[in-house]
Amino acid sequence: MSSRDFASPARRRLHPAVGRARNAVKAALAEAGWPSRVLVGCSGGPDSLALAAAVAHFARRGSVAGHPLEAGAVVVDHGLQEGSGEIARTTAATLAELGLSPVRVVAVEVQQVGEGPEAAARNARLAALEAEAQSWGAGAVLLGHTLDDQAEQVLLGLARGSGTRSLGGMRSVRGLYLRPFLGLRRAETVDVCFAEGLEPWFDPTNEDPRFMRSRVRVGVMPFLESELGPGVAEGLARTxxxxxxxxDYLDAEALRVYESLAERLPAEVGPPAAQVGPTILLPGEEVRALPGALRSRVLALAVVELGGQPTFERLAAVERLLERRGSAGPIEVPGHVSVRRQPRRKDAVPGAEYGKLVFVSHR
Incomplete structure (x- = not known):
């Protein structure tokens, strides 16, 4: 990878793709509240290298839209391919030449236990980026996902039968992470690299049919474009x-309702047979009366608060407890959480409250 001499004044006309990339970075920083210190996660591929070039443009000036800016970069070496260390070091040298500082190469160990290789690599990468951001005091980590990545994400979500949150795709600003290029096509990032005199690395795994996302990228999306006409990726991104x-609206409303209904009980300590973990109670009648879109979210919030992983099937089973027919549980949810319905006590007086949903952590 090489880059032109950025110390020399640029006399030629700005390439349109470079302008769009810089404007996208500026917009994302503005949406995030103008963090003064940021890191770019860069693999050396065209997407993240184009992002690094756009961020470095502002970092060399020391400000963006009048707001101070320092920018560094992190190259994560997953160690999954032969020569990955050399690729990471070459990328780091290019990033330093662009003017980003500090530039760190972080080697990670990908633990492929209980999840696919793509998810395991992503989790290891994000953990490394978050650790570096905390160490340097960065207010944001910028990632190079493009409109094409967003379209693939939505298509995969549809195929898996995912809900609204998953089909909503990636957000341009979410917590620590900024994704400025969600409105740019992948081809535009290649144009940026060419215009900036950069030589990106093209990851061969992006076309490896062993990975589902690669099959979508290489086979499914081109097929849809050829059969349905251009604009499929843009349509999926609009979706x-x-x-x-x-x-976002439903999640916020569900959280508001959940906080008004949830009753939290601490763990009960005693003999092993009598120990009960942290518990959350939800009133059955009120939850059952909620619209379905809110009801499922409220139930999921209770599971997640106790460290569980709500799945569609398990949440459906929990919802059936609200019908007060059949079994009162418990329903076991992944993550060592159980849910049951409080039964009516035989000695309860008429009108006594019962039917609450009881969520218990067994960690």
């Missing part, structure tokens, strides 16, 4: 934008 807004 993500629309559903993302819906999901």
């Amino acid at each position: 993500a934008a629309i559903l993302g807004q819906d999901a």
Whole structure:
């Protein structure tokens, strides 16, 4: 990878793709509240290298839109391919030449236990980025996901039968992470690299049919474009934008309702047979009366608060407890959480409260 001499004044006309990339970075920083210190996660591929170039443009000036800016970069070496260390070091040298500082190469060990290789690599990468951000005091980590990545995400979510949150795709600003390029096509990032005199690395696993996302990228998306005409990727990205807004509203409303209904009980310590972990109670009648879109979210919030992983099937089983027919549970949810319905006591006086949902952690 090489880059032109950025110390020399640029006399030629700005490439349109470079302008769009810089404007996208500026917009994302503004949405995030203008963090003064950021890190770019860069693999050396065209997407993240184009992002690094756009961020470095502002970092060399020391500010963006009048707001101070320091920018460094992190190259995560997953160690999954031969020569990955050399690729990481070459990428780091290019990033330093762009003017980013500090630039760190972080080697990670990908633990492929209980999840696919793509998810395991992503988790290891994000953990490394978050650790570096905390160490340097960065207020944001910028990632190079593009509109094409967003479209693939939505398509995979549809195939898996995912809900609104998953189909809402990635957000341009979410917590620590900024994704400025969700409105740019992948081809535009290649144009940025060419215009900036950069030589990106093209990861061969992006076309490896062993990985589902690669099959979508290489086979499914081109097929849809050829059969349905151009604009499929943009349409899927618009779907993500629309559903993302819906999901944000429903999630916020569900949290408000959940906080008004949840009754939290501490763990009960005693003999092993009598020990009970942290418990959350939800009133059955009130929860059952909620619209379905809120009801499932409220139930999921209780599971997640106790460290569980709500799945569609298990949440459906929990919802059936609200019908007060059949078994009162317990329903076992992944993550060592059980849910049962309080039964009516035989000696209860008429009108006595019963039927609460009892969520218990067994960690």
